[in-house]
Amino acid sequence: MKTIKEINEKIKKGEAVVVTAEEVIELVEKKGLKKAAQEVDVVTTGTFGPMCSSGAYFNIGHSRPRIKLGGGVCKFNDVSLYTGLAAVDAYLGATAVPDDDPRNKIFPGEFKYGGGHVIHELVAGKDVRLEASAYGTDCYPRKRLETYINIKDLNEAVLFNIRNCYQNYNVAVNLSDKTIYTYMGMLKPQLGNANYCSAGQLSPLLKDPDYKTIGIGTKIFLGGGVGFVAWQGTQHNPIVKRKDNGVPAAPAGTIAVIGDLKQMKPEWLLGTSMLGYGVTLTVGIGVPIPVLSEEIIKCAAAKDEEIFTQIVDYSEAYPQMVSKPLGEVNYAQLKTGKIIVQGKKVPTGNLSSYSRAREIANELKSWIKKGDFLLTEPVAPLPDAESGYTCKPLKERPIDYKEI
Amino acid sequence: MICKKIVLHFPHRLVDQPIVYKLVKEFDLQFNILKASVTPQEEGLMVLELSGKKENYAKGMEYLQSCGVKVQPLSQDVSRNEEKCTNCGVCVPICPTEALYVDTKSRKILFDAKKCIACELCVKICPPRAMEVRF
Numbered sequence: 311m312k313t314i315k316e317i318n319e320k321i322k323k324g325e326a327v328v329v330t331a332e333e334v335i336e337l338v339e340k341k342g343l344k345k346a347a348q349e350v351d352v353v354t355t356g357t358f359g360p361m362c363s364s365g366a367y368f369n370i371g372h373s374r375p376r377i378k379l380g381g382g383v384c385k386f387n388d389v390s391l392y393t394g395l396a397a398v399d400a401y402l403g404a405t406a407v408p409d410d411d412p413r414n415k416i417f418p419g420e421f422k423y424g425g426g427h428v429i430h431e432l433v434a435g436k437d438v439r440l441e442a443s444a445y446g447t448d449c450y451p452r453k454r455l456e457t458y459i460n461i462k463d464l465n466e467a468v469l470f471n472i473r474n475c476y477q478n479y480n481v482a483v484n485l486s487d488k489t490i491y492t493y494m495g496m497l498k499p500q501l502g503n504a505n506y507c508s509a510g511q512l513s514p515l516l517k518d519p520d521y522k523t524i525g526i527g528t529k530i531f532l533g534g535g536v537g538f539v540a541w542q543g544t545q546h547n548p549i550v551k552r553k554d555n556g557v558p559a560a561p562a563g564t565i566a567v568i569g570d571l572k573q574m575k576p577e578w579l580l581g582t583s584m585l586g587y588g589v590t591l592t593v594g595i596g597v598p599i600p601v602l603s604e605e606i607i608k609c610a611a612a613k614d615e616e617i618f619t620q621i622v623d624y625s626e627a628y629p630q631m632v633s634k635p636l637g638e639v640n641y642a643q644l645k646t647g648k649i650i651v652q653g654k655k656v657p658t659g660n661l662s663s664y665s666r667a668r669e670i671a672n673e674l675k676s677w678i679k680k681g682d683f684l685l686t687e688p689v690a691p692l693p694d695a696e697s698g699y700t701c702k703p704l705k706e707r708p709i710d711y712k713e714i
Numbered sequence: 715m716i717c718k719k720i721v722l723h724f725p726h727r728l729v730d731q732p733i734v735y736k737l738v739k740e741f742d743l744q745f746n747i748l749k750a751s752v753t754p755q756e757e758g759l760m761v762l763e764l765s766g767k768k769e770n771y772a773k774g775m776e777y778l779q780s781c782g783v784k785v786q787p788l789s790q791d792v793s794r795n796e797e798k799c800t801n802c803g804v805c806v807p808i809c810p811t812e813a814l815y816v817d818t819k820s821r822k823i824l825f826d827a828k829k830c831i832a833c834e835l836c837v838k839i840c841p842p843r844a845m846e847v848r849f
Contacts, residue, residue, distance in 0.1 A: 503807035
């Protein structure tokens with residue numbers, strides 16, 4: 311049918327037909343697959359949720375005299391960066407917390423500030439306090455550095471998230487008798503609530519379940535700016551059980567994404583605090599899906615009713631690594647605000663903002679319609695269900711200390 | 715009949731006085747304690763749902779003020795920072811009175827301050843910490 315090159319020609323002329331992943335559902339219902347595939351050029355998706363394996367790397371520029379952060383300590387607003395790199399490069403992880411944060415000593419810890427919040431403040435253009443100490447060398451003699459820095463003055467500030475945008479996620483519940491505090495939020499005892507975390511029918515990888523168009527090199531909306539898919543994300547697990555429509559019914563694929571932090575926007579990269587768990591970064595991602603075939607638009611038109619996920623107990627099964635889902639629900643059921651688990655009506659809450667996901671899909675749509683955003687051909691595919699690529703648990707092997 | 719949710723601030727000297735007892739005994743008001751605490755500075759704070767006849771309610775309020783108790787309507791106390799809220803909705807199943815709920819069309823999270831009982835469950839569990847309390 312169409313090629314990405316042809317679609318890009320239409321985008322340049324301002325003639326491309328772009329619809330969001332919500333709009334395409336109605337369009338396919340009304341016009342049928344064949345006609346819809348002919349008419350529509352691009353389907354835009356979106357998601358805005360906490361994504362823990364996020365972070366950014368920086369090159370802060372050389373001080374006079376020079377300092378070597380590598381092997382030393384470097385903090386932004388009291389949050390430590392990873393410095394095991396060259397002299398003035400460092401990586402700030404979203405889940406890092408200041409050394410003096412009480413963490414979970416007073417349970418549940420509040421985790422008011424951390425790496426995710428620092429990234430947000432940098433993107434917002436705020437000055438951040440840098441404190442560094444180093445051991446000093448002949449070529450890098452300086453041992454201490456304290457200064458304000460601003461994102462605009464850094465050589466590089468690059469968001470590089472090694473796992474984002476999960477293709478589907480668990481619904482978390484608590485079967486125990488006490489409240490638990492998880493990365494899926496506070497879970498009240500005895501099925502007091504059920505928390506989920508996906509934009510469902512708007513979520514990028516759910517709309518391209520077999521990674522037919524989303525691959526390494528795909529240009530995306532990332533944190534309010536432009537980014538790229540860098541690789542499959544960590545824990546990419548395409549082999550999970552899938553429904554007849556090909557959509558995984560459990561957490562499956564993931565993507566690693568990269569982009570220039572300097573052109574991103576603070577409203578799409580948000581420091582986030584999970585009570586009793588830690589800090590993270592809420593990331594806005596939108597991926598365009600070029601409609602190259604009927605099959606592609608059919609997948610992109612999957613609706614909440616057709617996208618299922620598993621319900622998992624986070625008091626026992628999840629922490630103990632026992633794979634024993636309590637059942638399945640679809641996103642339409644989750645969105646009604648109540649689901650039935652073990653015969654009990656359980657109220658639901660989403661950690662991922664559907665209204666903001668919709669905004670992203672619309673924003674990306676307007677970029678493409680204006681001709682500001684051309685699509686890219688992936689340079690390599692993501693490993694699919696047939697690739698044999700899996701996410702394995704850790705195989706622990708006891709260490710024999712006598713042999714060391 | 716009148717029924718209101720109010721926040722009472724007791725100065726140090728009143729913390730050990732049976733003020734609420736008098737509201738019942740002398741003004742025939744019904745109360746439901748939603749929250750009570752004494753701060754390290756020994757100031758008392760109590761969130762009450764108070765109901766009774768309109769004239770009795772007014773007299774009760776007069777009595778509280780004459781004792782030196784500061785009275786505030788509750789709705790001012792828990793508020794949402796609209797800039798911070800991402801409209802995710804993780805607060806919705808936690809809110810005991812459905813003061814936080816999803817608008818089914820826009821999928822935005824709405825906050826009905828009138829229904830809020832200031833339990834503050836939403837405050838700490840809000841990922842962007844958009845719910846704010848001021849007493």
